[in-house]
Amino acid sequence: xxxxxxxxxxxxxxxxxxxxxxxxxxxxxxxxxxxxxxxxxxxxxxxxxxxxxxxxxxxxxxxxxxxxxxxxxxxxxxxxxxxxxxxxxxxxxxxxxxxxxxxxxxxxxxxxxxxxxxxxxxxxxxxxxxxxxxxxxxxxxxxxxxxxxxxx
Amino acid sequence: xxxxxxxxxxxxxxxxxxxxxxxxxxxxxxxxxxxxxxxxxxxxxxxxxxxxxxxxxxxxxxxxxxxxxxxxxxxxxxxxxxxxxxxxxxxxxxxxxxxxxxxxxxxxxxxxxxxxxxxxxxxxxxxxxxxxxxxxxxxxxxxxxxxxxxxxxxxxxxxxxxxxxxxxxxxxxxxxxxxxxxxxxxxxxxxxxxxxxxxxxxxxxxxxxxxxxxxxxxxxxxxxxxxxxxxxxxxxxxxxxxxxxxxxxxxxxxxxxxxxxxxxxxxxxxxxxxxxxxxxxxxxxxxxxxxxxxxxxxxxxxxxxxxxxxxxxxxxxxxxxxxxxxxxxxxxxxxxxxxxxxxxxxxxxxxxxxxxxxxxxxxxxxxxxxx
Numbered sequence: 001x002x003x004x005x006x007x008x009x010x011x012x013x014x015x016x017x018x019x020x021x022x023x024x025x026x027x028x029x030x031x032x033x034x035x036x037x038x039x040x041x042x043x044x045x046x047x048x049x050x051x052x053x054x055x056x057x058x059x060x061x062x063x064x065x066x067x068x069x070x071x072x073x074x075x076x077x078x079x080x081x082x083x084x085x086x087x088x089x090x091x092x093x094x095x096x097x098x099x100x101x102x103x104x105x106x107x108x109x110x111x112x113x114x115x116x117x118x119x120x121x122x123x124x125x126x127x128x129x130x131x132x133x134x135x136x137x138x139x140x141x142x143x144x145x146x147x148x149x150x151x152x
Numbered sequence: 153x154x155x156x157x158x159x160x161x162x163x164x165x166x167x168x169x170x171x172x173x174x175x176x177x178x179x180x181x182x183x184x185x186x187x188x189x190x191x192x193x194x195x196x197x198x199x200x201x202x203x204x205x206x207x208x209x210x211x212x213x214x215x216x217x218x219x220x221x222x223x224x225x226x227x228x229x230x231x232x233x234x235x236x237x238x239x240x241x242x243x244x245x246x247x248x249x250x251x252x253x254x255x256x257x258x259x260x261x262x263x264x265x266x267x268x269x270x271x272x273x274x275x276x277x278x279x280x281x282x283x284x285x286x287x288x289x290x291x292x293x294x295x296x297x298x299x300x301x302x303x304x305x306x307x308x309x310x311x312x313x314x315x316x317x318x319x320x321x322x323x324x325x326x327x328x329x330x331x332x333x334x335x336x337x338x339x340x341x342x343x344x345x346x347x348x349x350x351x352x353x354x355x356x357x358x359x360x361x362x363x364x365x366x367x368x369x370x371x372x373x374x375x376x377x378x379x380x381x382x383x384x385x386x387x388x389x390x391x392x393x394x395x396x397x398x399x400x401x402x403x404x405x406x407x408x409x410x411x412x413x414x415x416x417x418x419x420x421x422x423x424x425x426x427x428x429x430x431x432x433x434x435x436x437x438x439x440x441x442x443x444x445x446x447x448x449x450x451x452x453x454x455x456x457x458x459x460x461x462x463x464x465x466x467x468x469x470x471x472x473x474x475x476x477x478x479x480x481x482x483x484x485x486x487x488x489x490x491x492x493x494x495x496x497x498x499x500x501x502x503x504x505x506x507x508x509x510x511x512x513x514x515x516x517x518x519x520x521x522x523x
Contacts, residue, residue: 049334049350050231069235110472131338142327146254149243
């Protein structure tokens with residue numbers, strides 16, 4: 001049986017450890033609680049001529065969604081729990097797809113955005129630049145608006 | 153006559169209207185002090201500025217207005233009003249068609265907001281602005297722009313496309329724009345230059361003068377100093393203009409060599425400056441048609457949305473844009489043509505309005521205003 005020499009094993013383990021850390025775009029707080037993850041909120045902040053924000057907060061089985069423009073609430077409404085969960089997953093998938101350089105590293109980004117999703121297990125945040133994210137944020141925002149204004 | 157036809161054409165949403173420069177004042181009542189013709193306006197009487205509040209403080213005149221402001225071509229509402237209207241329309245469509253998908257709702261929203269009449273109005277205004285910017289470029293002497301430079305600048309302007317959604321051809325890659333007030337210029341990675349117009353803007357800004365300023369500002373980005381720099385184009389007149397902006401504090405003071413980098417205001421100040429020049433043309437087109445307060449309201453409406461919004465919630469973007477007071481008081485209010493239209497006194501000695509051609513006099517004569 002062939003075995004790798006110890007130094008090679010150590011180097012390989014170190015590389016795996018570093019690559020695992022570098023892959024992270026956010027700083028999740030892991031929890032060892034058993035059972036499915038319970039999403040609690042989605043927060044999308046972005047700038048497009050004005051400061052804008054869509055938030056969805058789940059508490060005690062009820063979800064409240066809000067749409068802001070320059071800190072003014074344009075809409076506040078209850079949202080169906082099932083649809084909130086679907087949107088939470090969508091936001092998570094968007095964050096996973098985004099492997100671009102964060103907005104802070106894009107000089108002169110005029111349309112920055114930040115997405116934060118929280119569950120009982122972790123908080124994940126992604127920062128990006130709208131003009132360089134292939135419009136994925138626009139679709140996500142639109143889906144969020146549809147969720148809020150369809151009133152289901 | 154030319155201005156009346158232009159006004160009717162704009163209001164009727166005719167696709168192509170050529171606004172003819174007025175050669176002589178039309179017949180009609182000009183009996184009030186606010187309705188002086190150009191010949192009278194060039195004579196400044198002692199204390200003249202005190203009779204015209206707008207001359208004393210452009211920023212205050214524009215920004216003290218609350219709610220909706222109207223001029224003969226239309227009104228301007230606060231940004232948030234336009235967005236609330238767009239979202240109400242959106243919500244109403246969803247309410248009437250609960251089984252529709254998000255895309256179907258968007259398609260109906262486009263039909264509701266971007267009507268043929270509205271599209272024609274924006275398209276005709278866009279063409280008018282393009283023509284005016286081309287004329288501004290062409291009017292510069294050889295010492296300012298060479299023929300080659302003029303051709304390049306004109307090409308940039310004419311290459312800029314107005315991208316308005318139609319049903320069946322939405323802003324598919326940017327659907328949330330339909331309910332937003334934003335109007336912006338962008339150059340795609342493939343080099344395509346375009347302007348996009350948020351749906352809420354069309355509900356908040358009906359005044360032709362606001363549309364002219366907004367479109368002119370965005371079109372100007374096609375030839376702003378930073379855009380030219382990105383295209384590796386170097387024009388001496390632009391360097392002089394940029395230095396003038398800095399000298400007159402139209403842009404925040406930066407370390408040398410940091411222009412067009414993060415937090416720089418140069419491109420936005422340039423676009424404001426060029427848009428103000430185009431608005432000067434627009435106001436001059438109607439200065440004999442409109443009564444004094446109407447002309448003032450037209451001027452107010454052209455830059456109304458640069459003010460801090462009524463609601464107090466606005467977090468102004470002063471990172472890339474100069475403060476509203478600089479934009480309105482110094483870039484708009486110091487423009488010699490704007491001042492001449494309103495009969496304001498010339499700029500004080502030592503205050504120079506920036507120009508591509510620094511050899512121009514501080515205050516244009518009637519010949520230079522030239523229609």
